[in-house]
Amino acid sequence: MRYRLILSDIDGTLLNSQHQLTAGVKQAIQAYVAAGGIFVLASARPPLAMTTLARQMGLAVPLVSLNGALIGQPEGEQLRILAATSWPEGVGPRVYHVLSMLPLSLNVFSGTHWYVAAFDKWTDQEAVITDVKPTTAPIRDMLSDNLSVQKMLCMGDPAIVDQAEKIILAHPEWQLVASRSKATYLEIVRQGVSKRSALQTLSSLYNVPIPETMALGDGENDLPMLQAAGLGVTLANALPQVSAVIKTVVPDNDHDGAAVAIQRYAMGEAQ
Numbered sequence: 001m002r003y004r005l006i007l008s009d010i011d012g013t014l015l016n017s018q019h020q021l022t023a024g025v026k027q028a029i030q031a032y033v034a035a036g037g038i039f040v041l042a043s044a045r046p047p048l049a050m051t052t053l054a055r056q057m058g059l060a061v062p063l064v065s066l067n068g069a070l071i072g073q074p075e076g077e078q079l080r081i082l083a084a085t086s087w088p089e090g091v092g093p094r095v096y097h098v099l100s101m102l103p104l105s106l107n108v109f110s111g112t113h114w115y116v117a118a119f120d121k122w123t124d125q126e127a128v129i130t131d132v133k134p135t136t137a138p139i140r141d142m143l144s145d146n147l148s149v150q151k152m153l154c155m156g157d158p159a160i161v162d163q164a165e166k167i168i169l170a171h172p173e174w175q176l177v178a179s180r181s182k183a184t185y186l187e188i189v190r191q192g193v194s195k196r197s198a199l200q201t202l203s204s205l206y207n208v209p210i211p212e213t214m215a216l217g218d219g220e221n222d223l224p225m226l227q228a229a230g231l232g233v234t235l236a237n238a239l240p241q242v243s244a245v246i247k248t249v250v251p252d253n254d255h256d257g258a259a260v261a262i263q264r265y266a267m268g269e270a271q
Contacts, residue, residue, distance in 0.1 A: 001035055003214035003266040005206060007064065007199050007225055008258065010043040010053065011129065012182070012218040013235060016254045019129050021056060028259035029057050032266055038206055040064060042195045044153070044181045044221055046114050047072045047079050049130035062205075066109055067179070067221050068198040069150035069189045079112055083201070085193045086150055091174045092143040095152065095188070098167055102160055107153040108139055115139055122155035122184075154186040161186045179221040180239070187221055196224030214266050216258055218242060233261040 008014055014025055033039050039057070041050055042064035050063045051074050062073050062082060069086075072079040087095075092108075099106055105122035108115045114134040116123050127133045143149070154164045164186050168178040178188045195217070203210050215222070215229035218238040226232030226246050234242050237252035250257040250264070 001037060001267060003212055003230060004036070005038040005040070005202060005208040005213045006032065006262065006266055007040050007042045007195065007202065007213065007215045007229065009195075009217035009219065009222050010041055010045060010050070012237060012253055013216050013222075014041075014053075014253075014258050017237075021053065022256055022259075024256040024259045026057060028256075028262040029059075032262050033058070035267065037266060038202075038208065040202055042068070042198055042215075042217075042225065044151075044185070044187045044219075045130055046109055046132060047112050049132040051077075051079060052131060062202070064195060064198040064202075066151040067181075067187050067189050067193060068195045069109075069193045070111070071198060071201065072112075081111065084111065084148075084150055085190050086148045087190050088175050089146065091176065092147065092149045093140070095168075095174060095176070096140060096143055099152075099154060099164055102156070102163055104154045104156040104160055104164060106139070107134065107155070108143070108147070108149055109151040109153070110148050111150070115142070126153075126155065150189065152188040154188065155184055158183045179219075181219045181221050182239070194224040195222060196228040199225045199228055214261075216261055218253070231265055233265060235261075 040061050044067045047065040062071050071083045072081050105120050115137045116134040117139050165178045175191045177191050178186050181187050211230040213229045214231045215225040216233050217226050218235050232246050233248045234246040235252050235257040250260040
């Protein structure tokens with residue numbers, strides 16, 4: 001086995017365009033784990049949207065959720081939080097106030113909770129994809145009362161999402177970083193939080209040197225871990241800014257690209 005630890009994105013990577021885990025990808029993961037490999041899910045998804053998928057794969061290792069802002073250990077039907085990195089105190093109300101002026105769906109994630117002010121087409125779509133429903137709540141009031149925020153997800157038309165990204169970049173004093181998981185999704189977490197930092201934590205936790213790790217992903221938010229891993233592998237359906245940097249490419253997510261990556265690189269001797 002060439003790579004003993006794999007950190008993998010979910011949507012657009014493990015799941016196909018219908019948001020399904022195919023038999024081929026599931027079998028490749030199970031064969032890798034049976035051979036002694038450590039397979040860890042890393043996603044922008046909320047943690048409870050990952051536990052069902054982890055159970056389907058037979059995985060009992062920590063889950064890296066919210067783009068790395070929260071790492072949790074599944075324990076039966078519960079999730080024990082191992083580490084959480086929150087936004088700086090007092091930043092939440094300011095960010096929410098400014099971004100709420102744009103026609104965006106604003107979603108706030110705190111621990112295992114997903115809060116929205118109201119349901120809309122974007123939250124309905126994301127609920128179907130993740131099989132988790134958000135909770136409607138008075139977010140402005142909760143943020144004013146110092147709600148701990150690990151991530152905000154902004155969903156909307158790409159041009160509007162561009163505006164939101166520019167706003168975050170224009171305020172370095174907020175100590176936040178924004179990245180796209182897809183053209184219509186902007187993920188906002190605290191500076192220093194990324195799937196790369198999660199990879200480093202897991203490398204230490206499992207005593208697997210970074211050169212013996214592999215990362216799979218397709219989104220801009222996957223780039224840090226793809227560049228940091230011993231081998232970064234992307235799929236043919238990756239965003240252009242990803243495929244421009246990561247040159248190890250496998251078939252797209254509708255053709256079991258993740259399975260090809262596991263079998264060809266992690267289990268094999270290809271370089």
